[in-house]
Amino acid sequence: MRRNQQSFNKYPYIVLLVIHTIMLLIAFSKTGNRRNTLMLLSSNIALGYYFEYFVVNLFRGYVYKPAVFKNKQFDQIFGAILSQAMFVPFTAVFITIFQLNWKLKWLFSFYFFFIENLFVHLRVYTHNWWRSTYTFLLLPFYFWISDKWYQKLQKGSPLILFFSFYNIILITCVNLLFFRAIRGNVRFGYGKHHTWREHFIIGPLYSIVLTILTAWKMKRNTDFKTWREILWFRVACDFLFIKLKWMKGNLSKIVLNLPYHFLMITISAMILKFVYREEVKIKTD
Structure with missing residues (x-):
């Protein structure tokens, strides 16, 4: 049973990777300044890494279980890389490039709230002290930072x-x-x-x-x-x-x-x- 669970774990992450990669490609096809968009993406990733360092590395708020590596620490960090270097930053770039309003920002926040709870149900992700509500409330602020960062890049700050x-x-x-x-x-x-x-x-x-x-x-x-x-x-x-x-x-x-x-x-x-x-x-x- 455990072996079947581990062989299943990677698939939800793969599905999300495909979805968010398509979103990123659409954003890059839309943008008129791919250089600034790439810098925006990199800064969004860095912000996600800072967040994961405190919440995951230091204080163990939650645990990713993509079951790609046998070493649990490697597997945990690899899951964090997928989340904070791909899923969330790709979405933030998509929102910023298409200049989506606050209602849609909250909708995407609810999407991650739903995904997080689904992953808990599928046992490919586990909460310790973290709660999905925190994700729902913090993500719109992250999307707002992405918008402001891009505006400053466009102005050459x-x-x-x-x-x-x-x-x-x-x-x-x-x-x-x-x-x-x-x-x-x-x-x-x-x-x-x-x-x-x-x-x-x-x-x-x-x-x-x-x-x-x-x-x-x-x-x-x-x-x-x-x-x-x-x-x-x-x-x-x-x-x-x-x-x-x-x-x-x-x-x-x-x-x-x-x-x-x-x-x-x-x-x-x-x-x-x-x-x-x-x-x-x-x-x-």
């Missing part, structure tokens, strides 16, 4: 552009660390024995620290000296985390992490050109 740049780097960093953890390349924790729950508490903080420095330094300059300073800072963070026993491994781990850091710096430079392409053209000319 320097502050919103920078945080959009930061958000794209952050979600890239978090997602890459998740896949590195699956492969056994990185593990965070406290002391000698690192649990996966500890990993998913410390890992996002590690990503935030590295992203803040990377985004700030790259926005100011993109020359070789800047790349070198960012790399040294990342290496110093690894050294500190290993010395404090917050990262599993010895000092050789620093060398093994270098390809990841080079990759993130390279990707960040590409994101900079994407977000600030007008400014980059001016500097090049």
Whole structure:
């Protein structure tokens, strides 16, 4: 019976993924500025990740059960990624691009309220202290933030552009660390024995620290000296985390992490050109 339940669990998530992917594709076909829409999507995802960090990683408000991974912590986080990087953000982008009114925002909020309760009934999702009512009441505010963010992007707000740049780097960093953890390349924790729950508490903080420095330094300059300073800072963070026993491994781990850091710096430079392409053209000319 349990095996049948686990084999069933993934299908409700797949159905939602198909529905919301279609919604996102429709939104992108409608928009006249796909660059700003992509930045909006990334910022909506980042906002969802912040929310999940506190409600799921820290305080265990609810549990996702897509039954994709045998490791319960990986499975839980993968469910969170599906929800906060796809289902909810895709919907928010759809609402913003089509400029849907408050009645429709509340209707979509009720849709997620219904889905959440259905998932509980199907036993593919479990509440601890969280309640579906909280979802229903908070989502319209999330949709409103999405609307305002897009308006500021359209006006070219320097502050919103920078945080959009930061958000794209952050979600890239978090997602890459998740896949590195699956492969056994990185593990965070406290002391000698690192649990996966500890990993998913410390890992996002590690990503935030590295992203803040990377985004700030790259926005100011993109020359070789800047790349070198960012790399040294990342290496110093690894050294500190290993010395404090917050990262599993010895000092050789620093060398093994270098390809990841080079990759993130390279990707960040590409994101900079994407977000600030007008400014980059001016500097090049």
